[in-house]
Amino acid sequence: MNRHFGVTSDVLLGILARVLQLILPTVFLTGGYLMADTSLTDRARSFVAAHEAKFLPLDRRAGLAWWNANVSGKDEDFAEKEAAQNAIDTALADPKAFAELKILKEAAAKGQIDDQVVRRCIDVLYLLYLEKQVNPDLLKKIVSKSNAVEKTFNTFRADLNGKQMTDSEVRKVLKQSLDSIERQQVWSASKVVGKKVLRDLTELVHLRNEAARQLGFKNYHAMQLFLNEQDGDELIRLFDELDELTRQPFRAAKAEIDAALAKQYGIPISDLMPWHYHDPFFQESPALFADLDAPYKNADILQLCRSFYSGIGLPIDDVLSRSDLYEKPGKSPHAFCTDIDRSGDVRVLANIVPNEYWMSTMLHELGHAVYSSKNIPARLPYVLRSESHILTTEGVAMLFEKFSKSRAWIQKMGLRLDNPREFETAARKINQNQLLIFSRWCQVMLRFEKSMYENPEQDLNKLWWDLVERYQEIRRPTGRNEPDFASKIHIVSAPVYYHNYMMGQLFASQVFDKIVKELYPNQNPNDVSFVGDSRVGAFMKQKVFAPGKLYDWRQLTRFATGADLNAKAFASEFQTR
Numbered sequence: 001m002n003r004h005f006g007v008t009s010d011v012l013l014g015i016l017a018r019v020l021q022l023i024l025p026t027v028f029l030t031g032g033y034l035m036a037d038t039s040l041t042d043r044a045r046s047f048v049a050a051h052e053a054k055f056l057p058l059d060r061r062a063g064l065a066w067w068n069a070n071v072s073g074k075d076e077d078f079a080e081k082e083a084a085q086n087a088i089d090t091a092l093a094d095p096k097a098f099a100e101l102k103i104l105k106e107a108a109a110k111g112q113i114d115d116q117v118v119r120r121c122i123d124v125l126y127l128l129y130l131e132k133q134v135n136p137d138l139l140k141k142i143v144s145k146s147n148a149v150e151k152t153f154n155t156f157r158a159d160l161n162g163k164q165m166t167d168s169e170v171r172k173v174l175k176q177s178l179d180s181i182e183r184q185q186v187w188s189a190s191k192v193v194g195k196k197v198l199r200d201l202t203e204l205v206h207l208r209n210e211a212a213r214q215l216g217f218k219n220y221h222a223m224q225l226f227l228n229e230q231d232g233d234e235l236i237r238l239f240d241e242l243d244e245l246t247r248q249p250f251r252a253a254k255a256e257i258d259a260a261l262a263k264q265y266g267i268p269i270s271d272l273m274p275w276h277y278h279d280p281f282f283q284e285s286p287a288l289f290a291d292l293d294a295p296y297k298n299a300d301i302l303q304l305c306r307s308f309y310s311g312i313g314l315p316i317d318d319v320l321s322r323s324d325l326y327e328k329p330g331k332s333p334h335a336f337c338t339d340i341d342r343s344g345d346v347r348v349l350a351n352i353v354p355n356e357y358w359m360s361t362m363l364h365e366l367g368h369a370v371y372s373s374k375n376i377p378a379r380l381p382y383v384l385r386s387e388s389h390i391l392t393t394e395g396v397a398m399l400f401e402k403f404s405k406s407r408a409w410i411q412k413m414g415l416r417l418d419n420p421r422e423f424e425t426a427a428r429k430i431n432q433n434q435l436l437i438f439s440r441w442c443q444v445m446l447r448f449e450k451s452m453y454e455n456p457e458q459d460l461n462k463l464w465w466d467l468v469e470r471y472q473e474i475r476r477p478t479g480r481n482e483p484d485f486a487s488k489i490h491i492v493s494a495p496v497y498y499h500n501y502m503m504g505q506l507f508a509s510q511v512f513d514k515i516v517k518e519l520y521p522n523q524n525p526n527d528v529s530f531v532g533d534s535r536v537g538a539f540m541k542q543k544v545f546a547p548g549k550l551y552d553w554r555q556l557t558r559f560a561t562g563a564d565l566n567a568k569a570f571a572s573e574f575q576t577r
C-alpha cells in the first residue's frame, strides 16, 4: 500500500527512472500475461466507470453551486453549495464502495491490474475515498468545530480602545502609519483573535489527530500529506535545501527593507519590531521602492490577456465569455478559476480594475484555465482529467502571473513605459523580495503545523516565535507569550496546505528554466516574454497538460523538466541581485 518512493538523490532517481523506462514495457507485457488477473482488471474498470457515472453529476452540481454562491453571495446559494458538498462526502464515505476499492488497491499494488491508466485511477480514487472513512460522528464534530472557529474569524474585529476595526482597516494602518505606538497597538489588537479561537482550535487539532489515528496514521499532518501523495521527511529535506539557498539573498533583501522602513519611521534599525512590516505576518513585501501600476492605468486588462494567451497558442476567449469579471454587490472579492465539468466548462471569477495587481491575478487565473479540461485530452478517463496536483496547477498559474512585472513583456504587449530601465530594476527587486519573503514565511507555516500535529502538548507560543525568529528574522516582542499562531486563519481552515504554494513556485521556476533552455537558448531570461510564441503553448500542452493526473506530481516534474522538484531554478532568480 505504500506508494512513496523516498527521494534519494537526483542522480540515483535519474538512473532509476531510466532503468524503469527500459524494463517497464517488458514487465507490462510478460507481467500482464503471467500475473495480471483479467477479472480484477475488469472489476477495476467497472469500479472506475461506476464512480464516473455517479460523480459526474454530483461534481457538476457542486461546481455550479460553488460558482453561484461566490457570484451572488445569497444565503440560498450558499445552502445549495453546502448540500452539494455533503452529497459528495456521503457518496465517498460509502463503506461498501471503499471495501471494493481496498481489494482493487491491493491488487494494483501486487501488479494484478495490467492497465496503467486503470491502475492510476484506482490509486487516485483510493486516496479520495480513504479520507472520508472516519467515524461519521467524529467527522461531524470536526466540521462543526472548524465552522465555529471560522465564524469567530469572520466576526472578529480588532478592538482598539473601544474602537472596532475591520481587517482592511488594520492593514491600512500597518501600511500607512508612521507612528510606532499606533502600529504596535493595532498589530496587538489584531492578534487577539488567536486568544479567542485557541480553545476551539486546540480541540480541533486533537479531533483531527484522532481521525488520522482511526485511519492508521501517526497524526493529521502525516495523513494529509499521504492523501496528497507527499511525505513529511521528504518535504523537510526540500525545505532545508530551500532554506540554505534563500538565507543570504533574504538577508540582503531584508537589510535593504529594514533600512528603508527605519528611515520612514525615524527610528534605529535595531528598534524594528513585528508591527513595522506592513503585513501582520510579514508574509508579503512592504510597499516600498516603486509603483508598478503606471503602465496599467489605461490598459485593457482583458484584451491583454486575450491577445497574450492566443499568441502563445492557448486561447481563452471561451473561458472569458463564461466568466464573471467585474465587481458587484454580494460577489466574492477574491479571484479563482474553476473547471465545472471536466469537459471544457472552465470559468474565472475576478474583480478587475486596471492595475498591476489585477493584471497579475488575471494572468494567474487564466494560467489555471489553460491547465484544465480545455487542454487535458478528453481521452483520459474522468478521474484523471484534471491537473496532476494542486502544486502543479499553482505552479503554472505562477509561471504566467510574473509577466505583469516584466519590462520585456510589458513592452512587447505594446504598453507604454516612461523609463523602462528604471521600471525593470524596481520591478525585479519587488518580485525577488516577494518571492524571498514568501518563501521564508512558508518555512514557518510548514514547520509549525508539522510540529503542532506531532506534539500538540508542547509550548506552541514559543514554537511559533522560535520559527519566526529563525526563518523570518523578526524579533519576538520581549516577554510576549500569546497564541499568535492561532491568529492565522489557514492553520484552521486550510490545514497542511501552505507548502504547496511554495512547491508550486519551485515548479514554476523549474518549468520556466526548462522552456528558456529549450526554446530561447541564447537569451537572457529577463528578456524572455513568450509573447506571440506558439511554441510555448505547444510545450505546455505536450509536457505539462497532456498527462492530466495520470502522472503524480513527482513523475510530472521529471517528465516536464527532466529533474526532480528542487529549489535550484528558484534560487537562481536571486543570484543576480
Ligand SMILES: [Zn+2]
Pocket (backbone or CB within 6 Å): 364, 368, 393, 394, 397
Ligand atoms: Zn492559484
